[in-house]
Amino acid sequence: MTKSAQLFQQARRTIPGGVNSPVRAFAGVGGDPVFMERADGAYIFDADGKAYIDYVGSWGPMILGHNHASIREAVVDAAQRGLSFGAPTESETTLSELVAELVPSMEMVRMVNSGTEATMSAIRLARGYSKRDKFIKFEGNYHGHGDCLLVKAGSGALTLGEPNSPGVPADFAKHTLTCTYNDLDSVRQTFETYPDEVACIIVEPVSGNMNCVPPQPGFLQGLRALCDEFGALLIFDEVMTGFRVALGGAQAYYDVKPDLTTLGKIVGGGMPVGAFGGRRDVMEYLAPTGPVYQAGTLAGNPVAMAAGFACLSELRQPGNHDYLNSVTKQLADGFKALADKHGIPLATNRAGAMFGFFFTDQDTVTCFKDVQQCDTERFKRFFHLMLEQGIYLAPSAFEACFTCLAHGQKEIDATLAAADHAFATL
Numbered sequence: 001m002t003k004s005a006q007l008f009q010q011a012r013r014t015i016p017g018g019v020n021s022p023v024r025a026f027a028g029v030g031g032d033p034v035f036m037e038r039a040d041g042a043y044i045f046d047a048d049g050k051a052y053i054d055y056v057g058s059w060g061p062m063i064l065g066h067n068h069a070s071i072r073e074a075v076v077d078a079a080q081r082g083l084s085f086g087a088p089t090e091s092e093t094t095l096s097e098l099v100a101e102l103v104p105s106m107e108m109v110r111m112v113n114s115g116t117e118a119t120m121s122a123i124r125l126a127r128g129y130s131k132r133d134k135f136i137k138f139e140g141n142y143h144g145h146g147d148c149l150l151v152k153a154g155s156g157a158l159t160l161g162e163p164n165s166p167g168v169p170a171d172f173a174k175h176t177l178t179c180t181y182n183d184l185d186s187v188r189q190t191f192e193t194y195p196d197e198v199a200c201i202i203v204e205p206v207s208g209n210m211n212c213v214p215p216q217p218g219f220l221q222g223l224r225a226l227c228d229e230f231g232a233l234l235i236f237d238e239v240m241t242g243f244r245v246a247l248g249g250a251q252a253y254y255d256v257k258p259d260l261t262t263l264g265k266i267v268g269g270g271m272p273v274g275a276f277g278g279r280r281d282v283m284e285y286l287a288p289t290g291p292v293y294q295a296g297t298l299a300g301n302p303v304a305m306a307a308g309f310a311c312l313s314e315l316r317q318p319g320n321h322d323y324l325n326s327v328t329k330q331l332a333d334g335f336k337a338l339a340d341k342h343g344i345p346l347a348t349n350r351a352g353a354m355f356g357f358f359f360t361d362q363d364t365v366t367c368f369k370d371v372q373q374c375d376t377e378r379f380k381r382f383f384h385l386m387l388e389q390g391i392y393l394a395p396s397a398f399e400a401c402f403t404c405l406a407h408g409q410k411e412i413d414a415t416l417a418a419a420d421h422a423f424a425t426l
């Protein structure tokens, strides 16, 4: 028995499913999860010492590559002054100012501990500010596990086939209105059905939780116009796309300005950080300046702030996003060319430093229903063929692949060689 298998057997005795987040459990691909022990650059190493080229990157945060010296040194330096004070520190202002500089729509920022906290808080703020109860989300979008958000969610919930999670009272779900991604008519119809009741739209400006599905031309601009027409706030959930699709996020890439933005993952550089922010008049409605309550013991933790600041300071260096885009294009185009070579129907999507591939003969994949028609059984076989060859993809057909600055030509060539073999063997 491998050490990873032993660790999994032991973990399941005290941790549900042996994991602290369901998508890690390999339920979407079958087999047992691989226990990892360390990571460096583009590589992650399992408990048995096997190396993998990593395209999960801790589900997005590791855009510099693992164990980056500037983040590690910042964390060690901050930790030497104490881990947490429960009092304001300069480090929170320093990171908030950097976020506001890189994402100008975020005039004010509140730090939290996860993407889920960011989205649930942003929705509460939008509801409090607008004095409206309903909000619009999209099928296949995932915004964390807040009760009102686990309605036709993507990501883990989709993989586990329980889009409407038990434990969410119907009264919570009834105010969540679900529309079709890339379908502005479905949004207009919903607004017209509830003309003065919709507080906000929350959207992944590039979907990454039904695998990678970018917005069709005009979709995000249309959501902006509909929110303005019906007096709702537009929330971009950039937990995944923030600083990844472009340095300024998907809102910079597509030039659409939301009222609120949620962040996670990269903003913490691998430490537990989420954030939400936006228009000053809206954000000042938040306690203690306003009546909408939100709080957190470890929010703005100085060690985590140091990690996030180091990560963004490094990432913003000139040329980095051009490099990430070129790596992502090479991989997506390479997968497509190799699938064609082997007569495997495959569609690919990409946006900035994220990409996805779908086993389907559809020309395009633009919404949840398109994704549902894809061959997930073929994905499972492909996933394991790649894992055996030392390529660590997201263990779900409904997750995107993430590139990082440590992915060099050697890693790209090795990944495409492994894909060539996997496509030939499918």
Ligand SMILES: Cc1ncc(COP(=O)(O)O)c(CN[C@@H](CN)CCC(=O)O)c1O
Residues within 6 Å of the ligand: 021, 022, 023, 024, 059, 114, 115, 116, 117, 119, 142, 143, 144, 145, 155, 156, 204, 208, 209, 237, 238, 239, 240, 264, 265, 274, 399
């Ligand atoms: C767009 C978007 N919004 C919110 C979240 C929730 O963030 P967290 O609470 O997991 O930090 C996420 C989390 N993403 C998943 C993977 N797609 C995290 C992985 C996991 O659940 O373990 C997200 O992608």
